[in-house]
Amino acid sequence: MAVAERPEVAMQLNLRPVISFHGVSKVYPTGTVALRDVELAVLQGDFCFLVGASGAGKSTLVRLLIREEVASTGRIFVDGQEITRMARRRLPKLRRKFGIVFQDYKLLSKRTVAQNVAFALQVTRPGQRHLREKVEEVLWIVGLEDKVDKYPDELSGGEQQRVAIARALVHRPRIFVADEPTGNLDPDTSWGIVQLLLQINHRGTTVLMATHNREVVDLVRRRVIAIEGGRVIRDEAQGSYLRPGEATL
C-alpha cells in the first residue's frame, strides 16, 4: 500500500478511508450486472491501479463515485459521506472534490483548450484570480502549451486526452480519478503522465487510475485492484498487472 511505504505520512493522515464501497452492486436498466458485491477502501494518499478486461466494470465504478450512476445496492462513502442517497443539490460539492479524466474525455467541443480547462476552475471556484496563468501552467505541464487556443476537434486523440487530464488537475482536487488516461498515448507520453500522477500523489492527492497499460502497472509497483466480471478478484499492495503465472486477464 502506498502509505504503508511511508509510515510518517500514514500517521499524519490518520489512515482514514477517502473512498469506501460496502457490498456495492450495479445493475444497469438493460439488466447487465456491471458490479457485484464490491468491498473496497481507498485511504487518503493512496495510489491505486484499477485493472481488468474490457467490460469488467472499471468505468462503472468510476461513475458510481461521482454519482453519474446510482448504485443498485450497497453503500458508498466519500470523505465520510454516504453518497448513494445524497440529495441532488449536494452533488456539485461532491463532484468538485474529484478531478476526473473520463474514458471518453468529455470535452466541450465548442470551447477552446484553454476554455475547457478554465471551465473546471470557474465551476469550482468562481472569481478565481490568475485564471489564465493557472490554465497555462497546467497545459504546460501536460505539454500542450502551443495548443491553447485550438478546439478539441483540431487535436489528436492523445492531445484531447491530455486536455482532459489538465482539466482534472487544474483545480488541485483531493482525489484524482482517471479512466484510461493513457489509452491514446505513446509509451513516452504515457510514462510522463504517470510520473505526473505519482508527483501529485506524493503531495497528498489520492489517485485512482483505471488502465490497460501493463508496463506502467508493472513498473510502478503500487496498489493494484483487479476486477473481473464486476467482482474484485485481487487487491495487492504492490501488485502487478497480472497475477504471477497468469497468462492473460
Add this chain to the structure above:
Amino acid sequence: MRRILAALWFSIKSAGQNFRRNLGVSLAGVFTMGLILFLVGGALLFTHSVNSILQAQQANASKIKIYLSDSASLASIADFQTRLQHDPRVISVSFESKDQAAKEASQDPDIQQALSTLGSNPLPASLNLDIKQLTDLARFDQMAKSTPIADKTTATDYNPDVINKLHTVINIIEVVGGVIALILFVISLVIIMNTIRTAVYARRTEIEIMKLVGATDWFVRWPFILEGIIGGVLAAVFSGGVVFAGYHVFVQAAQRSLLSLPFDGSYTVTLLILLVVGGVCVGALGSYMGVRRFLSV
C-alpha cells in the same frame, strides 16, 4: 461578492457566446417569439382601438332627454334638476325650454312647416342628461316615468333597442379580444418552450459535462435564462416596432374615413412595456422549463 460577480460575468459571457454560436436556432427562437408577440400586441391594439371608437359612440349614446309636462312648475323642475345634478351617475344636466326645443326642431324644414301651421308649440320642455354609463339609461327612464313633472305620454327619448345592440357589440368585442389574446399566449408558451428545448437539446452533452465537473443547476441554467431574456427583449423590440408602424397606418386610415380614433400615446407606451415584460418572462420561463429535463445528471 467577487465570486457572485464572477459567476454573473461568466453567465453573461456564455449567454452571448451561445447566442452567437447557435445563431440559427437562436434567431429562429427570436423570430417565433417576435411573431407571437406581434400577434398579441396587434390583437391588444386592435381591441383597444375598436373599443375606443365604440366608447366614443357610447359617449354619444349615453344621452337621455326627460320630457317635462307643460303643467310642471318651474320650482319643481329646478328641484328635480338639482337632484339629478347630485346623482353620481350623471355627468351633466341642462334645461331645454319649449322655445329652444322648437328652435332646435325647426332646423328640419318639414317640422318648421308643421309648427307654423299649428300656430302653438306642442313640443315639451326637457332636461337633457349626460350619463356616465350606458347601462344606467334604463334606470333614468324608469325614474322619469315615476316623476309627476315628466310628460305623461312620452317621458323620455330612451330607445332600448339601439342601446342594447351597441352594448352587446362592445361586450362581444371585449370577450373575443380577451379570448384571442389568451389563446395566443398559450400557443406562444408551447411553441417557445419547444423551440428552446430544441436549442437546448443540441447542447445536452455540454450540460451533462458541466454537471459532471461539479457545476450547480443554477450555474448551468443562468446562461440559458439570460439567453432567453436577450431573445425575449429582441423579439419584443422588433414586434413592437412592427405593431406600432401598423397602428400608425391604421389610425391614419381610420381618421381619413372620419372615425374618431386618436393616436393613443400612453397606451402605446404601456403596450411596449407589456411586450418587453412579456418577452422577458416568456423567454426566461421557456428557458427554465426547456433546460430542466437535461439537468437530471
